[in-house]
Amino acid sequence: MASKKKAKKKTAKKTAVRVKKEAPKNAFYAQSGGVTAVINASACGVIETARKNKNKIGKVYAGRNGIIGALTEDLIDTSKESAAAIRALRHTPSGAFGSCRFKLKSLEANKREYERLIEVFEAHNIGYFFYNGGGDSADTCYKVSQLSKEMGFPIQAIHVPKTVDNDLPITDNCPGFGSVAKYIAISTQESSFDVASMCKTSTKVFVLEVMGRHAGWIAAAGGLASTEDNPIPIVILFPEVEFDQEKFLAKVDANVKKHGYCTVVVSEGTHWPDGRFLAETGLKDAFGHSQLGGCAPVVANMIQQELGHKYHWAVADYMQRAARHIASKSDVDQAYAMGKAAVQFALKGHNSIMPTIDRVSTKPYKWKVGMAPLSKVANVEKMMPKNFITKDGFGITRKCRDYLEPLIKGEDYPPYKNGLPKYVRLKNLPVPKKLKKFEL
């Protein structure tokens, strides 16, 4: 036993020396755009996989508030976090390092920012760039991936997919979406049960507003609430379908007459034929200020005024994308796998790519990790296929259900303390700065 230990120690020393010789590059990791219930699971995948490959990747530096952290040299040294803290990222919602809404301009339009990135990467020996975000962020990542070619700076840029909007191309689905879908499906089901019990003498229509300005993926998930065992009269308003007030009210009224109640799931992106969002109501307060409201109250008022049904409405907003407490296990697993694969692809020498989730089969659900070139991902939006929406425009088809169901499968509960989830907050210690200040 003792001799074995010694031998191990020797090897460790040897490796340490070798590592020093090769001076492995550090990695930069950042979170971008709207955060999700599982983006930290991807961070966990990146950091844990990098830690397992210390001979090839030095430290993982996280950008504080996304790419802004890189530009301002505001780097977080993730090596100061314990293994337990990094493990806990897997069950913690939101962006542990801070996110940002910031899109790099093109190289021609703002060369100064790219030069600064190179300056920061060089100063901190960064050779890997992992960017965790949606469509806009994929564009940023793509631009960084071109630095090798365009400016002669050796960097491997890999995009880690993330978006509750589920609108990235090529990948079957996007980490973050499955958990929102599960939350909306369950909330729609639970609230519908509530209305069904109240409808005899009280509320007859419940309206739930969900995210999705351009694509109706999240609204579609509301349709999952109605199952063969528990059918529920649900009317969905998609951004893909122009709002037809008359047809909509007739549908709601028919449901109330037949079932006693009706649930409406409305996407925030629902709009009139002329393009105006339902939420833009032209409402003014007592002082003449315009009021920005949600579209749920607009739809609810319409139902009350035209049909006279008592209503309740809810707006899920951030709750839906932060609801780690009811995250989908498929989603958590895939988010982690994307982070892990990003590092593995980097170690194989890839640049300018994004790992993808490739569906192998739906029943039983099987998927594997694939790869897409960033040039084909950046700035491409995947909309809902037409055959996912029923002909009347208010529901989801069997095809859509088959696609969505596996994505909300499985529960992955966080640990609890005193009735609350034990979400981690990292120390987020800064890497000492080496450069002059940079004005954004």
Add this chain to the structure above:
Amino acid sequence: MASKKKAKKKTAKKTAVRVKKEAPKNAFYAQSGGVTAVINASACGVIETARKNKNKIGKVYAGRNGIIGALTEDLIDTSKESAAAIRALRHTPSGAFGSCRFKLKSLEANKREYERLIEVFEAHNIGYFFYNGGGDSADTCYKVSQLSKEMGFPIQAIHVPKTVDNDLPITDNCPGFGSVAKYIAISTQESSFDVASMCKTSTKVFVLEVMGRHAGWIAAAGGLASTEDNPIPIVILFPEVEFDQEKFLAKVDANVKKHGYCTVVVSEGTHWPDGRFLAETGLKDAFGHSQLGGCAPVVANMIQQELGHKYHWAVADYMQRAARHIASKSDVDQAYAMGKAAVQFALKGHNSIMPTIDRVSTKPYKWKVGMAPLSKVANVEKMMPKNFITKDGFGITRKCRDYLEPLIKGEDYPPYKNGLPKYVRLKNLPVPKKLKKFEL
């Protein structure tokens, strides 16, 4: 073994004969007012306990849509439901038999309704009346309990406490509240994590509207989201505290300046010094129709216009009280215990009472079942004690936290199928009618 079985069979036969002789009375059970995530757990407690005492209680007939079911002789025969279906009520939100908002007038004001109740109870051999509801319902139950005295009809009326508002007197807390409190505490925590990650370049203030028109118990639960491990800058708006716009905006702004972000939990009952609710904004749409909105958008707009901070807002509405997926285990256990105790008290001959939850100790949390006379429960509202709200009016005190924490303790997950909770829908078969129709 064989002889033992035989002996058992003999006893069973004997009992059956005795039961027939004594013709045990049937029980009436109904759900009233706004439903909750755990009111069905109380129903489960009532029905399972009655089934264990078949020699003393015949069948449990549930009122379809509360007391209306009794008046219209629309009774549900719960004996037609399997043991598994009744067991599943424990993890199913909403009111399985339908609820109602309907308050019996006084005996003097509407004797006809009381006579009808007696007629229905007599026709169906009902001797026990279990009513599951809040303050208004306790008043209905109290009136029924007086039928013995006032009209000479033998009935034992027991109230089973339920209300998310947590405003029933005498009992330490009310079944239904703990689960809403847990949902709001977790949603506040999760959304706050989200805002904290976004605040550098985007949203700085998140506003969450919660239920509670008269008492701020649910809003107070939002304060639980901030813990020693994970402090969060939260500003709570209680209905108990007159809204002071200047002071409120100063508090929010100070939080944003110090922490970069701020979370606001606003009770729907928050009002101006003159009594007007914040939600009554005097908003008019393009056609001059008054718009009924929530108070979250009002608060959010105020922040945007006066402070210029980017905001997001959510309205939890029915989602909060239907969220069985994240129910508090304390709450589920207590809801069941109240249903069970109601039957046990009835079997001991009690009338005109309500089982209560009596707190024995807070650390560790211990409670036992108590009993309160309905005369002291009906129409009494328990408000938040003054020393539960911080001096500035925007937070909860240590005393409040100590009171609330045990109520959200423990998780009690429902079973899942294909990513959705397996909530039960009963067959709800009607008891054949024996009487003439009754017009409400």
